[in-house]
Amino acid sequence: MSLYRNAVWFLNGIHQYTRKGYEAASKDFEPQDLNVSVVGRSFMITGANSGIGRATAMAIAKKGGTVHMVCRNKDKAEEARTDIVNESGNTEVHVHVVDMSETHKVWEFAEAFKKQYPSLNVLINNAGCMVRKRELNAEGLEKNFATNVMGVYILTQSLIPLLQKSRDPRVITVSSGGMLVQKLRADDLQSVKGYFDGVMVYAQNKRQQVVLTQQWAKANPVIHFSVMHPGWVDTPAVSTSMPQFHRMMGERLRGVEQGADTVVWLALSRAAPRTRSGQFFQDRRPVPAHLPLAWTHSSAEEIQSFMTQLETMARVIQSQPDTELNGHTSSSRPQFV
Numbered sequence: 457m458s459l460y461r462n463a464v465w466f467l468n469g470i471h472q473y474t475r476k477g478y479e480a481a482s483k484d485f486e487p488q489d490l491n492v493s494v495v496g497r498s499f500m501i502t503g504a505n506s507g508i509g510r511a512t513a514m515a516i517a518k519k520g521g522t523v524h525m526v527c528r529n530k531d532k533a534e535e536a537r538t539d540i541v542n543e544s545g546n547t548e549v550h551v552h553v554v555d556m557s558e559t560h561k562v563w564e565f566a567e568a569f570k571k572q573y574p575s576l577n578v579l580i581n582n583a584g585c586m587v588r589k590r591e592l593n594a595e596g597l598e599k600n601f602a603t604n605v606m607g608v609y610i611l612t613q614s615l616i617p618l619l620q621k622s623r624d625p626r627v628i629t630v631s632s633g634g635m636l637v638q639k640l641r642a643d644d645l646q647s648v649k650g651y652f653d654g655v656m657v658y659a660q661n662k663r664q665q666v667v668l669t670q671q672w673a674k675a676n677p678v679i680h681f682s683v684m685h686p687g688w689v690d691t692p693a694v695s696t697s698m699p700q701f702h703r704m705m706g707e708r709l710r711g712v713e714q715g716a717d718t719v720v721w722l723a724l725s726r727a728a729p730r731t732r733s734g735q736f737f738q739d740r741r742p743v744p745a746h747l748p749l750a751w752t753h754s755s756a757e758e759i760q761s762f763m764t765q766l767e768t769m770a771r772v773i774q775s776q777p778d779t780e781l782n783g784h785t786s787s788s789r790p791q792f793v
């Protein structure tokens with residue numbers, strides 16, 4: 457079955473996820489959709505110093521929005537901020553240094569942000585990673601899961617009350633079409649079973665983001681949730697984590713603005729919140745979150761188990777003093793396996 461899924465996915469990808477795929481899809485775009493001013497609206501973007509996140513931050517700054525860049529590396533973030541301010545002429549661009557893999561710190565950041573800022577209109581969960589070896593964070597969580605899922609979960613859950621108070625609130629999560637080859641595996645969130653394949657762990661995390669978005673949409677009707685695939689985009693993430701794929705695709709990869717286009721459309725356009733909340737998007741359109749005949753649908757019990765585990769982990773991590781986590785030994789880490 458996984459061979460079938462991979463083959464269908466790759467054939468779809470060659471037609472749709474490339475630069476040519478974008479150019480074909482963009483013929484149906486409504487040019488007026490991005491003819492908006494978002495002065496006075498605020499946008500938080502994780503991983504905003506590079507690739508798709510940076511192109512999104514630049515596009516939003518150019519439309520007058522207040523941008524909160526959430527980045528791991530202060531120097532790289534400040535450099536990107538300078539470029540964004542210079543090119544957009546918008547000085548309402550703020551840097552927050554947060555490593556999304558450090559779960560307790562993500563929670564502390566979100567709590568502090570809520571106290572400091574009266575509103576947040578749009579949260580864009582863009583930061584993502586593909587760590588090829590199994591590594592753990594201070595809380596004992598597998599690194600890909602910690603960054604791509606737990607960080608996204610904690611940040612979003614913590615900011616939901618602030619988003620709910622704000623006008624036209626939206627949450628956009630940058631997933632990947634790679635998730636189409638994966639069925640939710642709620643029984644192995646820490647990837648301890650079998651051989652550790654970083655590419656498949658990443659794809660599983662991206663499936664988890666899609667499931668999370670569907671569940672958030674059901675639980676929070678005031679907020680518009682969406683999750684999306686940017687296509688295959690020429691970014692440092694691809695060149696460093698998948699060098700062979702990067703070489704093979706070469707000129708066929710999308711540029712960063714093309715990859716960011718649907719994120720920007722979901723964040724800015726008036727059309728986006730008129731779509732049903734909780735859907736998976738590609739090139740400004742909701743598309744199925746499952747390949748035909750791929751058996752990747754999950755039961756209500758599997759989804760419930762996944763959500764319960766996330767909530768339990770979040771509670772344990774939030775209740776732990778940061779000092780305790782910094783001084784951890786592997787035996788004193790909480791066990792989430």
Ligand SMILES: NC(=O)c1ccc[n+]([C@@H]2O[C@H](COP(=O)([O-])OP(=O)(O)OC[C@H]3O[C@@H](n4cnc5c(N)ncnc54)[C@H](O)[C@@H]3O)[C@@H](O)[C@H]2O)c1
Pocket residue numbers: 502503504505506507508509526527528529554555556557558582583584585603630631632633685686687688689690691692693694715
């Ligand atoms: N490029 C593609 O073809 C492609 C395809 C599908 C999905 N995506 C997704 O797009 C998103 C953006 O990636 P990109 O392609 O622009 O790559 P990129 O390397 O240019 O950007 C990734 C960003 O995430 C940040 N990041 C990673 N780990 C972090 C952490 N622990 N804490 C804080 N920030 C962290 C990086 O610093 C960087 O700013 C990712 O979620 C990625 O999975 C990319």
